[in-house]
Amino acid sequence: KSHAPGSWACLCPFHSEKTPSCIITPSKGVYHCFGCGAKGSIIDWQMNTTGQSLREAVAFLKTRLAGADSEPSSASSLTVCTESAPSRPKLADLDDDGQALLNQVIDHYHRQLLDSPEAHEWLTRRGLNHPELVSHFKLGFAGLHGVSGEAGILPSPASGEGRRLREKLASLGVLRTTTKQDHFRGCVVVPVVGWSESANVAHRGRVLQLYGRRTQPDYKILKGSPKHLYLPSPLAGVWNEAALKASSEVILCEALIDAMTFWCAGFRNVTTAYGCNGFTADHLAALQYHGVKRVMIAYDRDEAGDRGAESVAADLLESGIEAWRVRFPAGMDANEYALKSGNPESALGLALQQAAWLGKGTGPGAVFSYETVAASGSESSSLTVPAPVVDAIPCEQTATGELLLTSGPRVWRVRGWQKNTVAEVMKVNVQVRDETTGGFHVDQLDMYSSRHRQGYISAAALELGCDVAVIKRECGRVLLMLEQKQDEAQRQQTENAPASVTVS
Numbered sequence: 001k002s003h004a005p006g007s008w009a010c011l012c013p014f015h016s017e018k019t020p021s022c023i024i025t026p027s028k029g030v031y032h033c034f035g036c037g038a039k040g041s042i043i044d045w046q047m048n049t050t051g052q053s054l055r056e057a058v059a060f061l062k063t064r065l066a067g068a069d070s071e072p073s074s075a076s077s078l079t080v081c082t083e084s085a086p087s088r089p090k091l092a093d094l095d096d097d098g099q100a101l102l103n104q105v106i107d108h109y110h111r112q113l114l115d116s117p118e119a120h121e122w123l124t125r126r127g128l129n130h131p132e133l134v135s136h137f138k139l140g141f142a143g144l145h146g147v148s149g150e151a152g153i154l155p156s157p158a159s160g161e162g163r164r165l166r167e168k169l170a171s172l173g174v175l176r177t178t179t180k181q182d183h184f185r186g187c188v189v190v191p192v193v194g195w196s197e198s199a200n201v202a203h204r205g206r207v208l209q210l211y212g213r214r215t216q217p218d219y220k221i222l223k224g225s226p227k228h229l230y231l232p233s234p235l236a237g238v239w240n241e242a243a244l245k246a247s248s249e250v251i252l253c254e255a256l257i258d259a260m261t262f263w264c265a266g267f268r269n270v271t272t273a274y275g276c277n278g279f280t281a282d283h284l285a286a287l288q289y290h291g292v293k294r295v296m297i298a299y300d301r302d303e304a305g306d307r308g309a310e311s312v313a314a315d316l317l318e319s320g321i322e323a324w325r326v327r328f329p330a331g332m333d334a335n336e337y338a339l340k341s342g343n344p345e346s347a348l349g350l351a352l353q354q355a356a357w358l359g360k361g362t363g364p365g366a367v368f369s370y371e372t373v374a375a376s377g378s379e380s381s382s383l384t385v386p387a388p389v390v391d392a393i394p395c396e397q398t399a400t401g402e403l404l405l406t407s408g409p410r411v412w413r414v415r416g417w418q419k420n421t422v423a424e425v426m427k428v429n430v431q432v433r434d435e436t437t438g439g440f441h442v443d444q445l446d447m448y449s450s451r452h453r454q455g456y457i458s459a460a461a462l463e464l465g466c467d468v469a470v471i472k473r474e475c476g477r478v479l480l481m482l483e484q485k486q487d488e489a490q491r492q493q494t495e496n497a498p499a500s501v502t503v504s
Helices: 042-050 054-067 074-079 098-112 117-125 160-172 240-248 258-266 280-291 301-320 335-342 344-353 451-464 470-497
Strands: 002-003 007-010 023-026 028-034 040-042 188-191 207-216 229-231 247-254 270-272 294-298 322-325 368-370 388-390 403-407 408-414 425-435 438-447
Touching: 007 294, 028 042, 028 294, 040 451, 042 054, 098 117, 098 188, 098 207, 117 188, 207 258, 240 270, 240 280, 247 258, 247 470, 258 270, 258 344, 280 301, 294 301, 294 344, 301 322, 335 344, 335 425, 335 438, 344 470, 368 438, 403 470, 408 470, 425 451
Parallel strands: 247 270, 247 294, 294 322
Antiparallel strands: 002 007, 007 023, 023 028, 028 040, 188 207, 207 229, 368 388, 403 408, 408 425, 425 438
16 A cells, blocks of 8 residues: 555565565665565565575566566565666765765665676686675675676766766765776675764764675786775774674674675674784774673784784784684685585584683683694695583582583573483573573473474574574583583492492
8 A cells, every 4th residue: 555655555475464564675686574664675675575586586577577568556566666666876976085985885785786797707616695684784796897888877987966976976985086987896785884983873884894705716816916806995893783783693794705604604793803913993883882701812823823812812812802712724715614524514513612711711601622642644634623521510409409501691591401311311400590581491402402492592593682693602512511510420420330240
């Protein structure tokens, strides 16, 4: 039904409702449900309602648009509702500080990526083909000509407006000052939007940087041309600031490609520095502002990455934030490790579980400690992570036999563990409670069942309003604790058993 001039209201397809709360604006090609919060573009709608991949959705929409003969008449035709919009809107200078112009450039790059097989192929090759990644972070592609080479995007350079607009784009760093060619041509482009050190509301939503990564193989890139590009403006802002708001534990990567690798594998509590020496005052201020308690430093496993991780850890520890080092196999970064593993979610999850404490003494709530193993004989597999030495999980046993494990503000309580007599079964009653909010979740499950654990983790994270990765890690510690208590009980039983007597 008609909602407002140019908009329609309909029943949301993403949740059950009786009163229309999903608003579709055909002129802008966007939707927003005020009931469940679902929102996005035409492409998001197509992917989420059909299960198509990004490439399939784009191909479908292009075919649909090519065959459309008339203006859509209902909200159900969202997939063709932008046909009347110009496919190549001209850039225009709308403000003094260039923010509106930068946003137009990002929109243009985003449209170019959706139409670029080359960009899609590169994203797939790097394992960054998650259907929501491109739309969520508004990834773009400058192509080999970018803004400067697109007919109709910029006014003619012979006109006064064309010259003025090119000078403005050059001052922002989008165009090269001398050649007026696109600075990011041939690159996938990732915007960094939002945070500044001042935590000033005026900086929220502002474009603070653009990162470009060339998609051509190394041998095709002109010698001396960098593979990684930024705007010439200062390296400001924090990518994916929402992660800092949502979780007290954050993964910090060295590069955006690695951070997006974690994101695609389901670890959404991730952000990135600007290289191994690019942890800025903005990053530290944002972590403190949002109350982050623990940072997992997932820098490259090389000499530069190790030095950078140590430097970051010193800043974090001095600020009262826990610092842990995620150790990939020697010479690897997160993206390469995930791709070669064949199972990014499992491999990255294992690397996080085996993170090493970088502070003095035993880390708070540490699960693993590491021994340095000297290489001898043949080299280990390229995907071998150093074997962890499992420390005893500190816990308390009550008079009634309940096990209590404290992790930050959460207390885990386990009942019934003594009843398990079969090695392959670990049926227990588990409660996790947040002492600060009072939120809790309790259920009975077999801790040795992956399906049971995943269901418990998802439900507990929802009830406590906590990041899934945090609950997953703590649930793993609970399982280790149970195994250790069970082994301890079996040892005691063996020691107390009467010695057998042989009669001849």
